[in-house]
Amino acid sequence: MAASRSASRVNVAPLRRADPAEDDGPLLDLQDSLGYAIKQAQVRAYAVFFRMLGPDTLTPARMTALSMIGTGKGINQSALAERLGITRASMVKVIDSLQDLGLILREEVPGDRRSYALVLTPKGRQELKRYARKVAEIEKAYSARLTPAERRQLMQLLQKVGID
Amino acid sequence: MAASRSASRVNVAPLRRADPAEDDGPLLDLQDSLGYAIKQAQVRAYAVFFRMLGPDTLTPARMTALSMIGTGKGINQSALAERLGITRASMVKVIDSLQDLGLILREEVPGDRRSYALVLTPKGRQELKRYARKVAEIEKAYSARLTPAERRQLMQLLQKVGID
DNA sequence: TATTGTTATACTCTATAACTATA
DNA sequence: TATAGTTATAGAGTATAACAATA
Numbered sequence: 001m002a003a004s005r006s007a008s009r010v011n012v013a014p015l016r017r018a019d020p021a022e023d024d025g026p027l028l029d030l031q032d033s034l035g036y037a038i039k040q041a042q043v044r045a046y047a048v049f050f051r052m053l054g055p056d057t058l059t060p061a062r063m064t065a066l067s068m069i070g071t072g073k074g075i076n077q078s079a080l081a082e083r084l085g086i087t088r089a090s091m092v093k094v095i096d097s098l099q100d101l102g103l104i105l106r107e108e109v110p111g112d113r114r115s116y117a118l119v120l121t122p123k124g125r126q127e128l129k130r131y132a133r134k135v136a137e138i139e140k141a142y143s144a145r146l147t148p149a150e151r152r153q154l155m156q157l158l159q160k161v162g163i164d
Numbered sequence: 165m166a167a168s169r170s171a172s173r174v175n176v177a178p179l180r181r182a183d184p185a186e187d188d189g190p191l192l193d194l195q196d197s198l199g200y201a202i203k204q205a206q207v208r209a210y211a212v213f214f215r216m217l218g219p220d221t222l223t224p225a226r227m228t229a230l231s232m233i234g235t236g237k238g239i240n241q242s243a244l245a246e247r248l249g250i251t252r253a254s255m256v257k258v259i260d261s262l263q264d265l266g267l268i269l270r271e272e273v274p275g276d277r278r279s280y281a282l283v284l285t286p287k288g289r290q291e292l293k294r295y296a297r298k299v300a301e302i303e304k305a306y307s308a309r310l311t312p313a314e315r316r317q318l319m320q321l322l323q324k325v326g327i328d
Numbered sequence: 329t330a331t332t333g334t335t336a337t338a339c340t341c342t343a344t345a346a347c348t349a350t351a
Numbered sequence: 352t353a354t355a356g357t358t359a360t361a362g363a364g365t366a367t368a369a370c371a372a373t374a
Contacts, residue, residue, distance in 0.1 A: 025293035028231040034303055034315060035209045037322045039224070042206050043249065044326025045199045060203070061341085067192040078355060085207065090342055092357060114350045114355045129189035139198055145324035151198060154325075157318040158201045160309035162208025225364085242332060254365055256334060278332040278373045 038161065048142040053134060063131055065094055066120075069104055070128050074117035076109075103127055202325065212306040217298060227295055229258055230284075233268055234292050238281030240273075267291055 030036045049060060058066065061084070068083055069075060075083075081091035095118065098104045103124035106116035120128065143151050194200045213224060222230065225248070232247055233239060239247075245255035259282065262268045267288035270280035284292065307315050 026296055027234040027289070027292050028227065028296040028299060029235075030228060030231055032303075033299060034307055034319060035206075035213065035224070035299075036228070037319050038202060038206045038209055041322040041325040042199075042202045045202055048326050048328065049199065059340095060199070063192065064194060064200070067194055070191040071193075076355075086341085087343065088356065089344080089358080093341085112351075112355085116356080125191070128191050132190055132192040135192060135197060135199075139196075141328045142326040143198060144328040146321065150321055150324075154318070154321040155198060155201050157310065157314055157321070158205040160314070161205040161318075162212050162306040164212065164305045164308040223363090240332075250364085251366065252333065253335080253367080257364085276332085276374075280333080 034161070038158075045142050049138055052138050052141060058131070062094060062098060063135075066098060066103060066124065066128055066131075069098075069118045070120050070125065072118070074107070074109075074119060076115040076117065078115070080118065098124070198325070202322075209306050213302055216302050216305060222295070226258060226262060227299075230262060230267060230288065230292055230295075233262075233282045234284050234289065236282070238271070238273075238283060240279040240281065242279070244282065262288070 046060065050057070057063075065080065065084060068080055072080065077091045077095055078088050080095075081088045084091070084094075086094075095104070095106070099106065102121055105119055105121055107119050109115050109117050146154065210224065214221070221227075229244065229248060232244060236244065241255045241259055242252050244259075245252045248255070248258075250258075259268070259270070263270065266285055269283055269285055271283050273279055273281050310318065
């Protein structure tokens with residue numbers, strides 16, 4: 001149906017509707033775009049991820065944070081925020097949610113009372129291992145059309161994107 | 165500093181802090197993950213995109229919509245929403261914004277008064293061509309470390325991701 | 329009955345600015 | 352002065368549910 005604000009139904013007289021080919025340059029062709037191809041691959045990868053882990057899972061971003069805490073040996077919030085490319089302020093809620101889930105703790109740091117050392121709880125460690133196994137399955141699923149050699153090469157080529 | 169809700173400073177006695185290696189499985193290693201590599205490449209590509217087009221540009225998503233309208237020959241909102249992977253309801257605002265910028269029009273469809281044919285305005289066509297040139301530069305920038313053959317192969321390999 | 333577009337509403341993720349405690 | 356964490360607030364992008372007009 002019609003509209004109020006949006007569809008101000010301008011109804012232009014299509015007297016001289018420009019032909020796409022009649023003027024100077026090509027319109028944007030997404031099929032030629034590496035950026036678009038990467039984005040689409042990422043969307044498909046996320047779809048597989050959520051299909052295989054269900055809607056109640058940690059998001060990839062939180063899983064990444066959890067993984068970095070697991071590896072990071074008492075990393076603090078500011079450093080983690082920097083690694084994740086978000087602000088300290090945004091980091092707070094991510095950490096809150098992982099703590100509320102019982103996966104991590106903010107531990108006091110002896111030498112510096114301003115900051116916390118982020119550490120996995122036993123449950124967090126257990127969950128992270130469970131996710132590691134799940135992610136291995138997921139990787140297999142969305143790499144199904146790639147040979148191992150192709151997968152390796154894809155990883156290598158991706159490292160080179162966006163470094164100019 | 166300390167906290168109110170978030171930092172409930174649980175201060176667990178670290179008597180028997182589990183050693184990462186002492187139990188059954190590996191923690192999640194992001195460096196092995198194709199999904200993570202794709203996401204990181206996409207983040208870097210977006211960074212190049214915004215660096216080269218400035219903060220006042222169309223977002224990649226809106227540019228994609230504009231491109232599909234340019235190519236799509238009177239596509240309607242529902243069909244476009246489906247191609248973009250968003251709901252019809254969300255599509256409304258995207259279309260509104262492109263229309264407010266004077267880039268597209270909702271044209272009446274003779275046979276069906278429920279839907280609109282989305283078409284570029286002359287300004288929209290012009291802008292899309294300008295973006296096509298800009299995107300060509302951007303693609304060059306974030307492909308700088310890839311040979312043309314590598315770039316082609318990367319595009320081909322990306323097509324195979326997430327199809328299981 | 330089904331489809332198209334729309335609105336109202338809410339949720340997630342993110343940011344900026346200002347603040348407190350501590351260094 | 353600088354740093355770590357926090358809060359309040361806002362904006363973008365998305366979703367669901369309910370609706371009117373039209374098919």
